[in-house]
Amino acid sequence: MVKSAEPACKHPNESIQKLLNETYEWTNQCVQCGYCLPACPTYASMGKESASPRGRINLVKMATEGKIDVVEHLANPIDLCLGCRACEVACPVGVPYGHMLEVAKEAIAEAQTNEKSADTNLLKKTALNHLFPYPKRMRAIGNMVWMYQKTGLNKLVQKTKVMQKISEPLAQMEKILPAVESPKRRAPRGSVFPPKGIKKARVALFVGCIMDAVMTKTNRLTIELLTSVGCEVVIPEAQNCCGALHAHQGENDKARELAKANIRAFQASEADYYVNNAGGCGAALSEYNHLLKQDEEWNKRAQQFTEKSKDISQLLYQYGPLPFQTKWNGVVVYQDSCHLRNVQKVSQEPRLLLQSIPGATYVELEGADRCCASGGIYNILHFDESMKILDQKMEQVSKTKATTVVTANPGCHLQMSLGIERQGRSEQIRSLHLVDVLAEACGIK
Amino acid sequence: MEQEIIMKIENIVSKERVFLDLSERYSYSYDASFGQYLPDVVVQPNNAKEISELVKLANEYRIPVYPRGAGTSLSGGPLPVKGGMVLDLSQMNHKLIIDKENMLAIVSPGIITGMIHKKAEEVGLFYPPDPSSSNVATIGGNLLENSSGPKGLKYGTTKEYVIGLEVVTPTGDIIRTGGKTVKNVTGYDLTRLIVGSEGTLGIVTEAILRLIPKPIARKTLLAHFDKLVDSGHAITNILSSGILPSAIELMDNACIRAVENFRPSGLPIHAEALLIIEVDGHPSAIAEEIKKCESLCKQVGASLVTVATNEEEREKIWYARKMVSPAITQMGPTKISEDATVPRSQIPAMMERLKQIREKYELNLVVFGHAGDGNLHPNIITDKRNLEEMKRVEDAVSEIFTTAVELGGTLSGEHGIGTLKSAYMEMELGEAGVLMMKKIKEAWDPHDILNPGKIFPIPGQTKVVLT
Numbered sequence: 001m002v003k004s005a006e007p008a009c010k011h012p013n014e015s016i017q018k019l020l021n022e023t024y025e026w027t028n029q030c031v032q033c034g035y036c037l038p039a040c041p042t043y044a045s046m047g048k049e050s051a052s053p054r055g056r057i058n059l060v061k062m063a064t065e066g067k068i069d070v071v072e073h074l075a076n077p078i079d080l081c082l083g084c085r086a087c088e089v090a091c092p093v094g095v096p097y098g099h100m101l102e103v104a105k106e107a108i109a110e111a112q113t114n115e116k117s118a119d120t121n122l123l124k125k126t127a128l129n130h131l132f133p134y135p136k137r138m139r140a141i142g143n144m145v146w147m148y149q150k151t152g153l154n155k156l157v158q159k160t161k162v163m164q165k166i167s168e169p170l171a172q173m174e175k176i177l178p179a180v181e182s183p184k185r186r187a188p189r190g191s192v193f194p195p196k197g198i199k200k201a202r203v204a205l206f207v208g209c210i211m212d213a214v215m216t217k218t219n220r221l222t223i224e225l226l227t228s229v230g231c232e233v234v235i236p237e238a239q240n241c242c243g244a245l246h247a248h249q250g251e252n253d254k255a256r257e258l259a260k261a262n263i264r265a266f267q268a269s270e271a272d273y274y275v276n277n278a279g280g281c282g283a284a285l286s287e288y289n290h291l292l293k294q295d296e297e298w299n300k301r302a303q304q305f306t307e308k309s310k311d312i313s314q315l316l317y318q319y320g321p322l323p324f325q326t327k328w329n330g331v332v333v334y335q336d337s338c339h340l341r342n343v344q345k346v347s348q349e350p351r352l353l354l355q356s357i358p359g360a361t362y363v364e365l366e367g368a369d370r371c372c373a374s375g376g377i378y379n380i381l382h383f384d385e386s387m388k389i390l391d392q393k394m395e396q397v398s399k400t401k402a403t404t405v406v407t408a409n410p411g412c413h414l415q416m417s418l419g420i421e422r423q424g425r426s427e428q429i430r431s432l433h434l435v436d437v438l439a440e441a442c443g444i445k
Numbered sequence: 446m447e448q449e450i451i452m453k454i455e456n457i458v459s460k461e462r463v464f465l466d467l468s469e470r471y472s473y474s475y476d477a478s479f480g481q482y483l484p485d486v487v488v489q490p491n492n493a494k495e496i497s498e499l500v501k502l503a504n505e506y507r508i509p510v511y512p513r514g515a516g517t518s519l520s521g522g523p524l525p526v527k528g529g530m531v532l533d534l535s536q537m538n539h540k541l542i543i544d545k546e547n548m549l550a551i552v553s554p555g556i557i558t559g560m561i562h563k564k565a566e567e568v569g570l571f572y573p574p575d576p577s578s579s580n581v582a583t584i585g586g587n588l589l590e591n592s593s594g595p596k597g598l599k600y601g602t603t604k605e606y607v608i609g610l611e612v613v614t615p616t617g618d619i620i621r622t623g624g625k626t627v628k629n630v631t632g633y634d635l636t637r638l639i640v641g642s643e644g645t646l647g648i649v650t651e652a653i654l655r656l657i658p659k660p661i662a663r664k665t666l667l668a669h670f671d672k673l674v675d676s677g678h679a680i681t682n683i684l685s686s687g688i689l690p691s692a693i694e695l696m697d698n699a700c701i702r703a704v705e706n707f708r709p710s711g712l713p714i715h716a717e718a719l720l721i722i723e724v725d726g727h728p729s730a731i732a733e734e735i736k737k738c739e740s741l742c743k744q745v746g747a748s749l750v751t752v753a754t755n756e757e758e759r760e761k762i763w764y765a766r767k768m769v770s771p772a773i774t775q776m777g778p779t780k781i782s783e784d785a786t787v788p789r790s791q792i793p794a795m796m797e798r799l800k801q802i803r804e805k806y807e808l809n810l811v812v813f814g815h816a817g818d819g820n821l822h823p824n825i826i827t828d829k830r831n832l833e834e835m836k837r838v839e840d841a842v843s844e845i846f847t848t849a850v851e852l853g854g855t856l857s858g859e860h861g862i863g864t865l866k867s868a869y870m871e872m873e874l875g876e877a878g879v880l881m882m883k884k885i886k887e888a889w890d891p892h893d894i895l896n897p898g899k900i901f902p903i904p905g906q907t908k909v910v911l912t
Binding site for chain 2: 025028029031032033034035037038047048049050052054055058059062067068072073074076077092093094
């Protein structure tokens with residue numbers, strides 16, 4: 001038996017030291033009981049320990065001990081994690097997996113910049129640093145998509161299959177682009193919307209970057225639903241991207257910068273709650289306290305921000321009942337947003353709201369608490385792995401005979417649209433955001 | 446590993462199920478116990494034929510072979526202590542047949558034990574062995590370690606439910622033992638020999654399990670005791686009164702404090718012990734039984750007895766017990782979990798001795814466990830980076846084993862010997878006893894291919910080494 005004599009760790013530099021300092025306590029906390037294995041969607045689909053939370057925690061530890069290399073051995077298993085954080089809920093000893101994951105990604109990103117910049121890295125960095133943090137640029141993209149759909153160019157692209165020739169994953173994503181509303185209907189920042197009836201609370205709406213660009217209709221309906229239950233809605237002027245994508249891709253400094261901008265903008269609004277309609281963004285907002293824990297100047301403000309941050313379903317449930325107008329037809333299923341469920345711990349409110357719709361037959365989807373493998377931009381970066389999980393999810397959806405699949409996060413919404421499209425069933429099943437369903441049932445268009 | 450051997454492995458199983466990358470190999474270097482050993486290759490076989498060929502290859506090249514399920518062992522069962530080849534059987538999980546008519550389950554080794562519970566219960570049947578890891582652990586691992594849990598008291602351990610096996614022997618033959626009948630006296634009972642053999646005598650590739658009717662109802666009570674010795678009397682009195690509870694779980698004071706500190710739920714932090722007692726069976730029978738358990742607890746001085754009147758209250762009672770593991774890990778990053786077991790009547794004596802051990806070695810030692818069958822879980826919470834303390838832990842562990850054997854008990858009730866208890870085998874079995882086992886091993890596995898380095902003491906090693 002020949003043993004490799006080559007040292008495993010080729011990056012014994014500062015990023016390893018930082019990884020060690022920040023994660024060693026956490027990775028040592030893991031007792032390797034394996035209780036996280038059944039909760040992990042990538043362990044189920046890939047069937048190997050390195051694709052499990054216990055495996056990834058161990059590999060981070062091995063990297064900090066210099067037994068494996070950060071880029072050569074750690075990067076891939078970490079990259080293949082969806083970041084759904086279902087393992088945190090399953091963990092009996094409370095290993096903060098999500099935080100460890102972000103620190104590991106940061107260390108890997110640093111070690112990689114010293115090497116080469118792969119194409120996907122460049123694309124990722126451009127989007128993260130030059131697109132998402134600039135609301136105007138994001139809105140310009142939204143306007144372009146609207147034009148693209150309005151002029152019928154999209155139909156031409158789909159007919160000629162030009163996208164397939166460039167990239168199969170992007171071609172599939174193109175097909176499921178939501179119908180973008182005319183930019184004229186987008187609620188301008190700084191506006192205040194009065195409540196219908198007695199004012200129960202003043203809430204500040206977080207519009208998000210992707211939501212604000214291509215899902216403007218859902219944002220507009222969010223405002224209308226909130227005012228219908230007695231909330232005064234303000235849209236803070238200087239808000240920005242939540243920074244979740246940056247933290248997930250190992251750019252924590254940028255994430256902190258964005259967090260501070262948002263805290264400043266929302267605290268100036270003097271609202272009772274800061275409401276969002278995207279599970280992923282909401283999770284990032286709800287963890288600003290952790291993100292800025294070390295920052296003495298900001299940690300108190302971040303804590304207060306976190307406490308006021310709410311998902312739309314929480315406020316609609318709290319201030320409801322909603323003014324339902326129409327009778328719903330067919331079976332409705334709900335697919336959890338992992339970050340809404342596992343990080344913000346909100347899982348009952350969306351279900352209760354859906355069950356309250358007159359005429360709707362709510363069926364609990366088997367495995368609704370398991371990730372759909374959208375994972376931010378995971379489905380673009382790891383198309384095949386993601387589709388394997390998605391197709392299994394869609395089999396469960398088919399069993400319920402659902403005609404509407406409801407989600408609470410734009411990424412999940414698009415992923416479910418993609419799943420329906422891949423089954424060739426877009427005539428029979430609709431993928432809708434919770435807000436869209438509730439608004440439709442209230443006769444709000 | 447030499448290219449020639451790798452090529453031969455890849456001729457047996459497809460390439461994507463052969464892992465050579467360092468990150469993959471490190472991912473099979475541990476289990477839920479102690480220590481880390483890097484294998485040379487990890488293979489995920491699909492069927493008995495592949496395993497047979499791999500084992501034959503291993504015999505030809507003298508490669509150690511380490512079968513593994515979900516890696517939840519607390520004794521080091523799957524650890525590849527001599528490198529070689531890890532066989533990950535967790536993905537061999539395609540067969541789970543419930544034969545309702547014959548009250549049997551026929552399963553592949555990678556099936557999660559909890560799935561057997563679920564599928565059996567769907568048709569009104571019951572597979573009792575319930576290790577706390579049953580939602581994660583595979584049946585193959587449970588069989589080879591002869592695992593059990595709280596229900597062992599009334600229903601016995603895994604071995605009572607295995608009636609037939611398909612096994613790849615250490616030399617690569619595929620044999621069948623037992624069968625589908627509950628009664629079977631044809632030849633030696635190899636089934637019983639393989640169950641609990643910790644993967645040293647064969648790799649189970651299929652098992653036939655006996656199922657029993659599912660009890661229709663259950664009742665649960667929680668009793669507080671100011672004096673530990675009273676809880677011992679309560680257990681003895683209940684069992685001698687003709688009642689056989691499905692579980693009697695005990696938590697000591699250190700454990701109660703840890704849980705109350707972690708998730709306050711009003712537990713009595715001055716009580717020396719808590720008992721959770723559950724009975725199952727016909728509703729009218731258990732209504733009477735739980736009443737009797739309640740009065741027997743009170744008679745010996747329980748300061749408070751609560752009987753759950755609904756499922757919610759039952760879950761609340763069990764919640765305290767379920768919180769034990771997370772609560773105690775807050776006290777330190779390293780947990781040494783023992784399962785020394787004594788005859789029921791010796792529980793109070795064992796508890797007293799454990800208290801002395803805690804004081805003598807100044808360690809975080811908490812005790813909980815399945816008191817009804819004498820299977821206690823003394824857990825030492827420590828930090829493996831603290832070498833001085835780890836030395837004291839080694840001594841304390843040795844003393845726990847000595848005490849259990851002195852009191853007429855055994856080193857291990859349900860976790861297995863593995864790497865962590867092998868040094869104490871002769872203490873319990875004597876030289877001749879261990880030698881007899883060794884002869885069996887040598888007859889079955891002449892080249893010491895299957896799970897070498899387990900069960901049998903390393904010559905000269907007299908106690909566990911954790912540093």
